[in-house]
Amino acid sequence: MKTTSEDQPPIVVRVACPEDDILYGDDIYRIVNTAYRTNAGWTHESHLLADDRISRAEVKSVLEDTTNPVFLAFTPTSSTTLPQKVIGTLQIDSLEHYPDYGHYAGPTHPSYTFDYSTADSVPRSEQIMLGLISVDPTLQSRGIGGKLVKAGLKYAKEVMGRKQAVVYVVFQRTELREWYQRIGFIDYGEKRPYPVLESTKQEDVHFNVLRLDL
Secondary structure, eight states: OOOOGGGSOOOEEEEOOTTHHHHHHHHHHHHHHHHHHSSSSTTOOTTTBOSOSSOHHHHHHHHTOSSSOEEEEEOOOOOSSSOOOEEEEEEEEEGGGSOOOOOOOOTTOTTOOOOGGGGGSSOGGGEEEEEEEEEOGGGOSSSHHHHHHHHHHHHHHHTSOOOEEEEEEETTOHHHHHHHHHTTOEEEEEEEEOSOGGGBSSTTOEEEEEEEEO
């Protein structure tokens, strides 16, 4: 009998733990950098940014971080003996611990103005930042990223008591910004500078900031 997608167990999303580095650290390193720094999937930024998105040592560090939890998505399996396979990642950063990149004043947008007090309407201590959002490029466009974000936002609201989620998207990544807008994030026109200009491959790489009330 032919097996359909409805017969398959659902994708599992859970909070990572330090022990996951031994089991899945190499896979996490590969997935994040393949998703961001190659042209294997639609989420890549290889034409905009150089260098790895994350180092192998940084993978270990984020998995040990109890303040800013990492979520992992796994392939569905009904086997009790075969290990699951990591297929996606997401990190939730407490915004009060996230670097403040300051205000954007880019060379190609000299007339850009924005009332940054709008961004401060919710205290940083009540905001979270979405980061390290990656899905294995061979499995993209199957709803895995949405499942990761949904799980992360639920955790941020119910466990961390946060009131707003924030995501920084490189402004040239129109399709990625539109994806976030489809799942509820709002682009108010806020921009922030890219902090490591020596890693950029184009002029005036900067962030669009999108926000979602929880």
